[in-house]
Amino acid sequence: MKISVVIPTINEPAIESVLRDVFDALKDHDIEVIIVDKSTDETPVRAAELGATVIHQTGTGYGDAYITGFKHISKDSEVVAILDGDYTYDPYDIPALLQPINDGVDFVIGNRFALMDKEAMSKRNALGNKLLTAMIRYLYHVQITDSQSGMRAIRRSALDDLRLQSPHMPFASEMIIDAQKVGLTITEVPISYRKRVGEAKLDPFRDALSIVFMTVRLVRDYNPIVFFLPIGFIFILIGLFYGASVVIEYTNTGVVTRFAAAILSVLLIMTGLQVTFFGLLADIILTNLRRR
Ligand SMILES: Nc1nc2c(ncn2[C@@H]2O[C@H](COP(=O)(O)OP(=O)(O)OP(=O)(O)O)[C@@H](O)[C@H]2O)c(=O)[nH]1
Ligand SMILES: [Mg+2]
Incomplete structure:
Protein backbone atom coordinates (compact mmCIF):
# COMPACT_ATOMS: atom_id res chain seq x y z
CA MET A 1 0.00 0.00 0.00
CA ASN A 223 -29.24 21.74 4.93
CA PRO A 224 -31.13 24.96 4.10
CA ILE A 225 -34.19 24.01 6.14
CA VAL A 226 -32.15 23.88 9.36
CA PHE A 227 -30.66 27.27 8.50
CA PHE A 228 -33.64 29.24 7.18
CA LEU A 229 -36.61 27.86 9.14
CA PRO A 230 -35.46 29.05 12.59
CA ILE A 231 -34.73 32.52 11.15
CA GLY A 232 -38.17 32.64 9.51
CA PHE A 233 -39.87 31.46 12.69
CA ILE A 234 -38.12 34.12 14.78
CA PHE A 235 -39.44 36.85 12.44
CA ILE A 236 -42.95 35.36 12.56
CA LEU A 237 -42.88 35.06 16.37
CA ILE A 238 -41.84 38.69 16.87
CA GLY A 239 -44.48 39.73 14.31
CA LEU A 240 -47.16 37.77 16.17
CA PHE A 241 -46.06 39.36 19.43
CA TYR A 242 -46.58 42.88 18.03
CA GLY A 243 -49.79 41.80 16.27
CA ALA A 244 -51.20 40.37 19.50
CA SER A 245 -50.87 43.73 21.24
CA VAL A 246 -52.91 45.33 18.41
CA VAL A 247 -55.58 42.60 18.54
CA ILE A 248 -55.84 42.85 22.34
CA GLU A 249 -56.27 46.63 22.10
CA TYR A 250 -58.95 46.19 19.42
CA THR A 251 -60.94 43.56 21.36
CA ASN A 252 -60.80 45.68 24.56
CA THR A 253 -61.58 49.10 23.11
CA GLY A 254 -62.96 48.51 19.61
CA VAL A 255 -60.39 50.86 18.06
CA VAL A 256 -56.82 50.55 16.78
CA THR A 257 -54.39 53.29 17.80
CA ARG A 258 -51.17 51.31 17.60
CA PHE A 259 -50.70 51.70 13.82
CA ALA A 260 -46.92 51.41 13.94
CA ALA A 261 -47.18 48.09 15.79
CA ALA A 262 -49.77 46.85 13.29
CA ILE A 263 -47.60 47.70 10.27
CA LEU A 264 -44.46 46.31 11.91
CA SER A 265 -46.31 43.09 12.75
CA VAL A 266 -47.45 42.58 9.15
CA LEU A 267 -43.97 43.33 7.81
CA LEU A 268 -42.30 40.91 10.24
CA ILE A 269 -44.75 38.10 9.53
CA MET A 270 -44.42 38.59 5.76
CA THR A 271 -40.62 38.59 6.00
CA GLY A 272 -40.70 35.47 8.21
CA LEU A 273 -42.93 33.66 5.71
CA GLN A 274 -40.67 34.68 2.82
CA VAL A 275 -37.57 33.35 4.62
CA THR A 276 -39.39 30.13 5.55
CA PHE A 277 -40.60 29.56 2.00
CA PHE A 278 -37.14 30.34 0.69
CA GLY A 279 -35.73 27.59 2.95
CA LEU A 280 -38.35 25.12 1.75
CA LEU A 281 -37.70 26.02 -1.88
CA ALA A 282 -33.92 25.70 -1.45
CA ASP A 283 -34.48 22.28 0.12
CA ILE A 284 -36.64 21.12 -2.81
CA ILE A 285 -34.01 22.30 -5.31
CA LEU A 286 -31.22 20.58 -3.36
CA THR A 287 -33.18 17.31 -3.07
CA ASN A 288 -33.78 17.29 -6.82
CA LEU A 289 -30.13 18.07 -7.56
CA ARG A 290 -29.04 15.18 -5.32
CA ARG A 291 -31.44 12.79 -7.12
CA ARG A 292 -29.73 13.41 -10.47
N1 LIG B 1 2.79 26.14 3.15
C1 LIG B 1 2.11 26.69 4.17
N2 LIG B 1 2.17 26.16 5.40
C2 LIG B 1 1.46 26.74 6.39
C3 LIG B 1 0.65 27.88 6.20
N3 LIG B 1 0.10 28.22 7.39
C4 LIG B 1 0.53 27.31 8.28
N4 LIG B 1 1.37 26.42 7.69
C5 LIG B 1 2.02 25.24 8.26
O1 LIG B 1 0.96 24.42 8.71
C6 LIG B 1 1.28 23.80 9.93
C7 LIG B 1 0.27 24.27 10.98
O2 LIG B 1 0.49 25.63 11.30
P1 LIG B 1 0.79 26.08 12.81
O3 LIG B 1 1.38 27.42 12.83
O4 LIG B 1 1.54 25.00 13.49
O5 LIG B 1 -0.69 26.18 13.34
P2 LIG B 1 -1.30 25.54 14.62
O6 LIG B 1 -0.88 24.11 14.69
O7 LIG B 1 -2.74 25.86 14.61
O8 LIG B 1 -0.62 26.40 15.76
P3 LIG B 1 0.31 25.91 16.96
O9 LIG B 1 -0.64 25.33 17.95
O10 LIG B 1 0.97 27.15 17.44
O11 LIG B 1 1.25 24.90 16.43
C8 LIG B 1 2.71 24.18 10.23
O12 LIG B 1 3.58 23.18 9.73
C9 LIG B 1 2.91 25.49 9.45
O13 LIG B 1 4.24 25.69 9.07
C10 LIG B 1 0.61 28.43 4.88
O14 LIG B 1 -0.05 29.43 4.60
N5 LIG B 1 1.33 27.80 3.91
MG1 LIG C 1 1.00 23.35 14.86
Whole structure:
Protein backbone atom coordinates (compact mmCIF):
# COMPACT_ATOMS: atom_id res chain seq x y z
CA MET A 1 0.00 0.00 0.00
CA LYS A 2 1.70 3.23 -1.14
CA ILE A 3 1.38 6.15 1.28
CA SER A 4 1.77 9.86 0.57
CA VAL A 5 2.62 12.06 3.53
CA VAL A 6 1.82 15.74 2.97
CA ILE A 7 3.27 18.43 5.28
CA PRO A 8 2.74 22.21 4.90
CA THR A 9 5.60 24.38 6.13
CA ILE A 10 6.49 28.00 6.73
CA ASN A 11 9.89 28.40 8.42
CA GLU A 12 9.77 25.23 10.52
CA PRO A 13 13.04 24.67 12.44
CA ALA A 14 11.94 21.16 13.45
CA ILE A 15 11.39 19.94 9.88
CA GLU A 16 14.50 17.71 9.82
CA SER A 17 13.52 15.89 12.99
CA VAL A 18 9.92 15.51 11.74
CA LEU A 19 11.06 14.13 8.37
CA ARG A 20 13.58 11.69 9.89
CA ASP A 21 10.83 10.32 12.12
CA VAL A 22 8.35 10.08 9.22
CA PHE A 23 10.80 8.06 7.09
CA ASP A 24 11.75 5.84 10.04
CA ALA A 25 8.17 5.29 11.25
CA LEU A 26 7.09 4.23 7.76
CA LYS A 27 10.27 2.39 6.71
CA ASP A 28 8.29 -0.80 6.05
CA HIS A 29 5.96 0.99 3.62
CA ASP A 30 6.30 2.40 0.13
CA ILE A 31 6.08 6.15 0.81
CA GLU A 32 6.52 9.59 -0.67
CA VAL A 33 6.74 12.77 1.42
CA ILE A 34 5.46 16.01 -0.09
CA ILE A 35 6.39 19.29 1.59
CA VAL A 36 4.28 22.25 0.50
CA ASP A 37 6.44 25.17 1.44
CA LYS A 38 6.19 28.92 1.76
CA SER A 39 9.29 29.57 3.85
CA THR A 40 11.81 32.36 3.72
CA ASP A 41 14.45 30.28 5.52
CA GLU A 42 16.28 27.01 4.84
CA THR A 43 13.28 24.76 5.51
CA PRO A 44 12.74 23.64 1.87
CA VAL A 45 16.45 22.99 1.29
CA ARG A 46 16.72 20.85 4.42
CA ALA A 47 13.52 18.97 3.51
CA ALA A 48 14.77 18.22 0.00
CA GLU A 49 18.12 17.00 1.36
CA LEU A 50 16.29 14.44 3.46
CA GLY A 51 14.42 13.05 0.46
CA ALA A 52 11.11 14.92 0.52
CA THR A 53 9.54 16.30 -2.65
CA VAL A 54 9.31 20.05 -2.08
CA ILE A 55 6.62 22.09 -3.78
CA HIS A 56 6.70 25.84 -3.55
CA GLN A 57 3.26 27.17 -2.61
CA THR A 58 2.28 30.16 -4.75
CA GLY A 59 -1.04 30.77 -2.99
CA THR A 60 -1.45 31.41 0.73
CA GLY A 61 -3.00 29.58 3.62
CA TYR A 62 -2.96 26.26 5.48
CA GLY A 63 -5.87 24.85 3.42
CA ASP A 64 -4.42 26.11 0.16
CA ALA A 65 -1.14 24.35 1.03
CA TYR A 66 -2.93 20.99 1.38
CA ILE A 67 -5.09 21.51 -1.72
CA THR A 68 -1.86 22.25 -3.64
CA GLY A 69 -0.06 19.25 -2.13
CA PHE A 70 -2.91 16.84 -2.93
CA LYS A 71 -2.57 17.73 -6.62
CA HIS A 72 1.00 16.38 -6.56
CA ILE A 73 0.28 12.98 -5.03
CA SER A 74 1.49 10.04 -7.19
CA LYS A 75 -1.17 8.24 -9.19
CA ASP A 76 -0.45 4.88 -7.54
CA SER A 77 -0.73 6.22 -3.97
CA GLU A 78 -3.55 4.63 -1.97
CA VAL A 79 -3.47 6.47 1.36
CA VAL A 80 -2.69 10.09 2.23
CA ALA A 81 -1.44 11.07 5.70
CA ILE A 82 -1.16 14.71 6.79
CA LEU A 83 0.54 16.44 9.71
CA ASP A 84 2.15 19.75 10.70
CA GLY A 85 5.88 20.30 10.29
CA ASP A 86 6.30 21.91 13.71
CA TYR A 87 7.12 18.82 15.85
CA THR A 88 3.70 18.88 17.61
CA TYR A 89 2.59 15.59 16.05
CA ASP A 90 4.66 12.44 16.48
CA PRO A 91 5.23 10.70 13.12
CA TYR A 92 5.46 7.38 14.98
CA ASP A 93 1.68 7.72 15.46
CA ILE A 94 1.09 7.47 11.68
CA PRO A 95 0.96 3.63 11.67
CA ALA A 96 -1.86 3.81 14.25
CA LEU A 97 -3.80 6.00 11.81
CA LEU A 98 -3.20 3.55 8.98
CA GLN A 99 -4.58 0.59 10.92
CA PRO A 100 -8.30 1.55 10.66
CA ILE A 101 -7.78 2.28 6.94
CA ASN A 102 -6.47 -1.29 6.53
CA ASP A 103 -9.64 -2.41 8.29
CA GLY A 104 -11.85 -0.58 5.78
CA VAL A 105 -12.37 2.88 7.33
CA ASP A 106 -12.09 5.82 4.88
CA PHE A 107 -10.93 8.70 7.06
CA VAL A 108 -9.01 8.62 10.37
CA ILE A 109 -8.41 11.62 12.64
CA GLY A 110 -5.81 11.69 15.41
CA ASN A 111 -7.29 12.70 18.76
CA ARG A 112 -4.71 14.83 20.56
CA PHE A 113 -6.73 15.10 23.76
CA ALA A 114 -5.97 11.44 24.42
CA LEU A 115 -2.22 11.82 24.98
CA MET A 116 -1.50 15.53 25.17
CA ASP A 117 1.67 16.87 26.84
CA LYS A 118 1.10 19.52 29.47
CA GLU A 119 1.60 23.00 27.93
CA ALA A 120 1.33 21.60 24.39
CA MET A 121 -1.95 23.47 23.89
CA SER A 122 -3.02 26.65 25.68
CA LYS A 123 -6.23 26.49 27.74
CA ARG A 124 -7.77 29.04 25.38
CA ASN A 125 -7.00 26.95 22.30
CA ALA A 126 -8.26 23.79 24.01
CA LEU A 127 -11.54 25.51 24.90
CA GLY A 128 -11.92 26.96 21.39
CA ASN A 129 -11.28 23.53 19.91
CA LYS A 130 -13.88 21.94 22.20
CA LEU A 131 -16.49 24.56 21.20
CA LEU A 132 -15.79 24.17 17.47
CA THR A 133 -15.94 20.39 17.84
CA ALA A 134 -19.24 20.58 19.75
CA MET A 135 -20.66 22.73 16.95
CA ILE A 136 -19.67 20.22 14.27
CA ARG A 137 -20.98 17.31 16.35
CA TYR A 138 -24.31 19.06 16.86
CA LEU A 139 -24.80 20.36 13.32
CA TYR A 140 -23.43 17.42 11.35
CA HIS A 141 -23.72 14.46 13.76
CA VAL A 142 -20.07 13.42 13.43
CA GLN A 143 -18.79 11.63 16.54
CA ILE A 144 -15.39 13.27 17.01
CA THR A 145 -13.53 14.84 19.93
CA ASP A 146 -10.77 16.80 18.14
CA SER A 147 -12.10 18.54 15.03
CA GLN A 148 -9.02 20.76 14.64
CA SER A 149 -6.46 17.98 14.76
CA GLY A 150 -3.97 18.31 11.92
CA MET A 151 -2.87 14.66 11.92
CA ARG A 152 -5.09 12.57 9.70
CA ALA A 153 -5.06 9.72 7.21
CA ILE A 154 -7.51 9.25 4.38
CA ARG A 155 -8.00 6.66 1.68
CA ARG A 156 -6.93 8.20 -1.63
CA SER A 157 -10.18 7.29 -3.41
CA ALA A 158 -12.12 8.96 -0.56
CA LEU A 159 -10.00 12.10 -0.77
CA ASP A 160 -10.82 12.32 -4.48
CA ASP A 161 -14.54 12.41 -3.55
CA LEU A 162 -14.12 15.56 -1.41
CA ARG A 163 -14.46 19.06 -2.78
CA LEU A 164 -12.04 20.94 -0.55
CA GLN A 165 -11.97 24.67 -1.09
CA SER A 166 -11.13 26.49 2.17
CA PRO A 167 -7.74 28.16 1.72
CA HIS A 168 -7.18 28.84 5.39
CA MET A 169 -7.74 27.14 8.74
CA PRO A 170 -11.43 26.21 8.19
CA PHE A 171 -9.99 23.58 5.83
CA ALA A 172 -9.70 21.22 8.82
CA SER A 173 -13.44 21.47 9.58
CA GLU A 174 -14.42 21.49 5.91
CA MET A 175 -12.66 18.17 5.39
CA ILE A 176 -14.70 16.55 8.18
CA ILE A 177 -18.02 18.09 7.11
CA ASP A 178 -17.49 17.15 3.48
CA ALA A 179 -16.44 13.61 4.44
CA GLN A 180 -19.63 13.22 6.46
CA LYS A 181 -21.75 14.61 3.62
CA VAL A 182 -20.38 12.22 1.02
CA GLY A 183 -20.87 9.32 3.43
CA LEU A 184 -17.27 8.39 4.26
CA THR A 185 -16.65 6.29 7.36
CA ILE A 186 -14.80 8.40 9.92
CA THR A 187 -12.99 7.26 13.04
CA GLU A 188 -10.59 8.68 15.62
CA VAL A 189 -7.45 7.17 17.14
CA PRO A 190 -5.54 8.48 20.17
CA ILE A 191 -2.31 10.33 19.32
CA SER A 192 0.23 12.30 21.30
CA TYR A 193 0.63 16.07 21.04
CA ARG A 194 3.75 18.00 21.94
CA LYS A 195 4.76 21.60 22.40
CA ARG A 196 5.54 23.40 19.18
CA VAL A 197 9.09 24.19 18.05
CA GLY A 198 9.33 27.62 16.35
CA GLU A 199 6.77 30.38 15.89
CA ALA A 200 3.02 29.73 15.43
CA LYS A 201 1.84 30.70 11.94
CA LEU A 202 -1.86 30.91 12.66
CA ASP A 203 -3.93 33.37 14.69
CA PRO A 204 -6.30 31.33 16.88
CA PHE A 205 -8.95 34.03 17.41
CA ARG A 206 -9.28 35.05 13.76
CA ASP A 207 -9.20 31.39 12.74
CA ALA A 208 -11.88 30.38 15.24
CA LEU A 209 -14.24 33.04 13.87
CA SER A 210 -13.70 32.01 10.28
CA ILE A 211 -14.23 28.35 11.22
CA VAL A 212 -17.58 29.26 12.85
CA PHE A 213 -18.65 31.19 9.73
CA MET A 214 -17.65 28.35 7.43
CA THR A 215 -19.43 25.75 9.57
CA VAL A 216 -22.65 27.77 9.54
CA ARG A 217 -22.34 28.55 5.83
CA LEU A 218 -22.09 24.87 5.03
CA VAL A 219 -25.29 24.22 7.01
CA ARG A 220 -26.95 26.83 4.81
CA ASP A 221 -25.65 25.10 1.67
CA TYR A 222 -26.18 21.47 2.69
CA ASN A 223 -29.24 21.74 4.93
CA PRO A 224 -31.13 24.96 4.10
CA ILE A 225 -34.19 24.01 6.14
CA VAL A 226 -32.15 23.88 9.36
CA PHE A 227 -30.66 27.27 8.50
CA PHE A 228 -33.64 29.24 7.18
CA LEU A 229 -36.61 27.86 9.14
CA PRO A 230 -35.46 29.05 12.59
CA ILE A 231 -34.73 32.52 11.15
CA GLY A 232 -38.17 32.64 9.51
CA PHE A 233 -39.87 31.46 12.69
CA ILE A 234 -38.12 34.12 14.78
CA PHE A 235 -39.44 36.85 12.44
CA ILE A 236 -42.95 35.36 12.56
CA LEU A 237 -42.88 35.06 16.37
CA ILE A 238 -41.84 38.69 16.87
CA GLY A 239 -44.48 39.73 14.31
CA LEU A 240 -47.16 37.77 16.17
CA PHE A 241 -46.06 39.36 19.43
CA TYR A 242 -46.58 42.88 18.03
CA GLY A 243 -49.79 41.80 16.27
CA ALA A 244 -51.20 40.37 19.50
CA SER A 245 -50.87 43.73 21.24
CA VAL A 246 -52.91 45.33 18.41
CA VAL A 247 -55.58 42.60 18.54
CA ILE A 248 -55.84 42.85 22.34
CA GLU A 249 -56.27 46.63 22.10
CA TYR A 250 -58.95 46.19 19.42
CA THR A 251 -60.94 43.56 21.36
CA ASN A 252 -60.80 45.68 24.56
CA THR A 253 -61.58 49.10 23.11
CA GLY A 254 -62.96 48.51 19.61
CA VAL A 255 -60.39 50.86 18.06
CA VAL A 256 -56.82 50.55 16.78
CA THR A 257 -54.39 53.29 17.80
CA ARG A 258 -51.17 51.31 17.60
CA PHE A 259 -50.70 51.70 13.82
CA ALA A 260 -46.92 51.41 13.94
CA ALA A 261 -47.18 48.09 15.79
CA ALA A 262 -49.77 46.85 13.29
CA ILE A 263 -47.60 47.70 10.27
CA LEU A 264 -44.46 46.31 11.91
CA SER A 265 -46.31 43.09 12.75
CA VAL A 266 -47.45 42.58 9.15
CA LEU A 267 -43.97 43.33 7.81
CA LEU A 268 -42.30 40.91 10.24
CA ILE A 269 -44.75 38.10 9.53
CA MET A 270 -44.42 38.59 5.76
CA THR A 271 -40.62 38.59 6.00
CA GLY A 272 -40.70 35.47 8.21
CA LEU A 273 -42.93 33.66 5.71
CA GLN A 274 -40.67 34.68 2.82
CA VAL A 275 -37.57 33.35 4.62
CA THR A 276 -39.39 30.13 5.55
CA PHE A 277 -40.60 29.56 2.00
CA PHE A 278 -37.14 30.34 0.69
CA GLY A 279 -35.73 27.59 2.95
CA LEU A 280 -38.35 25.12 1.75
CA LEU A 281 -37.70 26.02 -1.88
CA ALA A 282 -33.92 25.70 -1.45
CA ASP A 283 -34.48 22.28 0.12
CA ILE A 284 -36.64 21.12 -2.81
CA ILE A 285 -34.01 22.30 -5.31
CA LEU A 286 -31.22 20.58 -3.36
CA THR A 287 -33.18 17.31 -3.07
CA ASN A 288 -33.78 17.29 -6.82
CA LEU A 289 -30.13 18.07 -7.56
CA ARG A 290 -29.04 15.18 -5.32
CA ARG A 291 -31.44 12.79 -7.12
CA ARG A 292 -29.73 13.41 -10.47
N1 LIG B 1 2.79 26.14 3.15
C1 LIG B 1 2.11 26.69 4.17
N2 LIG B 1 2.17 26.16 5.40
C2 LIG B 1 1.46 26.74 6.39
C3 LIG B 1 0.65 27.88 6.20
N3 LIG B 1 0.10 28.22 7.39
C4 LIG B 1 0.53 27.31 8.28
N4 LIG B 1 1.37 26.42 7.69
C5 LIG B 1 2.02 25.24 8.26
O1 LIG B 1 0.96 24.42 8.71
C6 LIG B 1 1.28 23.80 9.93
C7 LIG B 1 0.27 24.27 10.98
O2 LIG B 1 0.49 25.63 11.30
P1 LIG B 1 0.79 26.08 12.81
O3 LIG B 1 1.38 27.42 12.83
O4 LIG B 1 1.54 25.00 13.49
O5 LIG B 1 -0.69 26.18 13.34
P2 LIG B 1 -1.30 25.54 14.62
O6 LIG B 1 -0.88 24.11 14.69
O7 LIG B 1 -2.74 25.86 14.61
O8 LIG B 1 -0.62 26.40 15.76
P3 LIG B 1 0.31 25.91 16.96
O9 LIG B 1 -0.64 25.33 17.95
O10 LIG B 1 0.97 27.15 17.44
O11 LIG B 1 1.25 24.90 16.43
C8 LIG B 1 2.71 24.18 10.23
O12 LIG B 1 3.58 23.18 9.73
C9 LIG B 1 2.91 25.49 9.45
O13 LIG B 1 4.24 25.69 9.07
C10 LIG B 1 0.61 28.43 4.88
O14 LIG B 1 -0.05 29.43 4.60
N5 LIG B 1 1.33 27.80 3.91
MG1 LIG C 1 1.00 23.35 14.86
